[in-house]
Amino acid sequence: MPRGALSAAALAATLSLALASCSSSSGSDSSGPAPGAEGTGGGKPLVVGVTSDPDTLFPWKATQFQAVNVLQNLYGTLTEFDKDLNVVPGLAESWDASEDGKTLTLKLRQGVTFADGSAFDSADVKSSLDKIMDEKTAAVARASLSSVKSVEAPDANTVVLKLSAPDAALPANLATVNMAMLSSDDTEEKLTATPNGTGPFTLGKRVPSQSITLTRNDAYWGAEKAKSPSVEFRVIPDESSIVSAMQSGNVQLAVFNDPLVAQTAEGGGTITVAKTPQLNYHVLQLNARRGELGDVNVRLAVQCAIDRKQVLDTAALGEGEVTGPNTAPAFKSDPDKRPCPTRDLAKAADYLGKAGKSGGVTIKTIVSQGEYATSVNEAQSLKAQLAEAKINLDLEVLESGAFVDRWVAADFDAAVALNGGRPDPDGSYGRYFTSDGNLNKVAGYSSDKLDKLFAEGKATTDQAARKAIYDQVAAELEDNAAWIWLFSGYTYTATTSGVQGFTPMANGSLQSLRATSVS
Missing domain, CATH: 3.10.105.10 (Dipeptide-binding Protein; Domain 3)
Structure with a gap:
């Protein structure tokens, strides 16, 4: 995910840096592989132990941590965070602010498609931002766009935001999954059943209250496709039981909140635990x-x-x-x-x-x-x-x-x-x-x-x-x-031997699942 950076400190420092130009490098299968199947493209499946099932699959209304963790791997945003929480390009490969800070022009990445194969362009961005700003949508990030007076799409690859005042927080606010870019053809009802994003994974299979499996999106725009052919989030309500599942080889990765459970996991000798301070x-x-x-x-x-x-x-x-x-x-x-x-x-x-x-x-x-x-x-x-x-x-x-x-x-x-x-x-x-x-x-x-x-x-x-x-x-x-x-507090990321590439983040994001593999 990291591609050229705009530091969070610089974001906070000046609007001119926060809105500076940045640049970088590029269909949901409802059947998907069953949990445990390797799928196509090489690599081994990854199973992540979680204590709860996502309460929604609609990104604009997700507040539950587990829902956010799943959805950020299915959907794309205009900007993204790197591992150090620097703001970097996402679906917008660059952005420029006017001298007075009241106009923000975004150049979109070309060749991006949604999981259903349809093309992503400025009409989808305008539709998404307009709907997020519409009070009737009840999007949880609506206030983050309070400075935006209008959204214009002069051509397929350009979006222009007209602001009521300079907004130093806007680039970082655009990086959250609550600001996910959706196809202008999709509805909340449709996406609640079948997510259709531009992320590194697509929805594979869901068994309510038991598991949700994501499969690698081989059409993903990023320079590197997901390392694992599938990621299964397996619901195991108790963190101690997740440790047992990891010890038996049924789960390879989990993020714990309870330090006592983390100590128990690491004490077994077969599990490695990384401790990460959190902004939450x-x-x-x-x-x-x-x-x-x-x-x-x-x-x-x-x-x-x-x-x-x-x-x-x-x-x-x-x-x-x-x-x-x-x-x-x-x-x-x-x-x-x-x-x-x-x-x-x-x-x-x-x-x-x-x-x-x-x-x-x-x-x-x-x-x-x-x-x-x-x-x-x-x-x-x-x-x-x-x-x-x-x-x-x-x-x-x-x-x-x-x-x-x-x-x-x-x-x-x-x-x-x-x-x-x-x-x-x-x-x-x-x-x-x-x-x-x-x-x-x-x-x-x-x-x-x-x-x-x-x-x-x-x-x-x-x-x-x-x-x-x-x-x-x-x-x-x-x-x-x-x-x-x-x-x-902290999060405690537990991995079994053979798991490589996962990077814990201070905002609790699981976005680096795309870079995670199991040897």
Whole structure:
């Protein structure tokens, strides 16, 4: 995937670099090979152990980690990330910004086809971006295109974006699978059943709740085709059971969240484990538009009653670090700059008193079981700590798909969650905490001040100035206890002998499956 780079730091530094010209080098088979079959083109199949089945195969609405991991191997985006999260060309082989930063011209890669054999061109890009921006589509990345006034396709290989203001975050935002380019002839209903992308794999076979198999796309535009003829994502709900499957030779690769499971896997001697720090963050999301949490004093009481390090130590064996909202290195928040940087039960009681709730409050809280391993332990640690402050977390543990449905609908007072991080703070939070953000209902909080700060952050060209702006964003979020940021952790990539070419990434991406082989 890496092809000529635009660094994430440079992206954050200046708009002129973020939108600089870059350049580089180029049909879904519903039957496909059965899991375990070698298929055509040489190489051996790869089996990846996962704890949950994708909850959707439509890229514009994917929020579940497993769905994203599958879809990013089926679909292409205009820009991409390399292994170091530099922005590099994807379906757009180059892009140029006008002098005022309000026009972005993209030159598309030629000779690209969708899995069904149809040609990819500017009409597909215009159709995709227009639909993502249409509120009726309910695309989760709609807010990332808030600066785009119009999309023009002057010829088959050129797309012109007219912007309301310079947008330093746009190149990175275009690299997420929620911005996947779809054929203008396709519909959500059709793609939910049969994905049709430009990625290195096509859909082979799916057995719901058991496995989904991708087959190598021999028409893929990249300089190198996928190394493995097929990749099967095999659903094994428990991470410890995945270790057993790897030890018996039935699974060759898995990414764990539980450090104890990772230690167990590596201790067997036949499995190698790579530990990778992540941009994602563990968080107690508070819905400020529901019940007791509508009072900022109740939210601040929750913040002050939590020892984040204790949650980290209890749930993840201390493997990680306490974090504030911004987790990307160039914009990292100082977790000590919050109303209660350490646990303070006296302050928590004082805040509850100000809210007129000295007798305590109950907060209904949803928890996912299955998508990541530490969720229930985190929830139990939070519940025990908050009980000492007369704050009762009424926990409802849900299967991954049910949790996502409730989360997207904002049907919760609080949620114990693991959210993905991105190299640019606008991509991480612009869709959550702006009043017109398409996930603002899920975030449960916005303000005029945040709207102004996010707009300034996108339009600003100086790195130091952008860092200062997003520091103010973090302060606004922490001072109002919009959410309770807990910690950032690691992923643990386990491979058996013979697996080569897989590169773990700080954003949790499995895009390097295309470069992975089994000897």
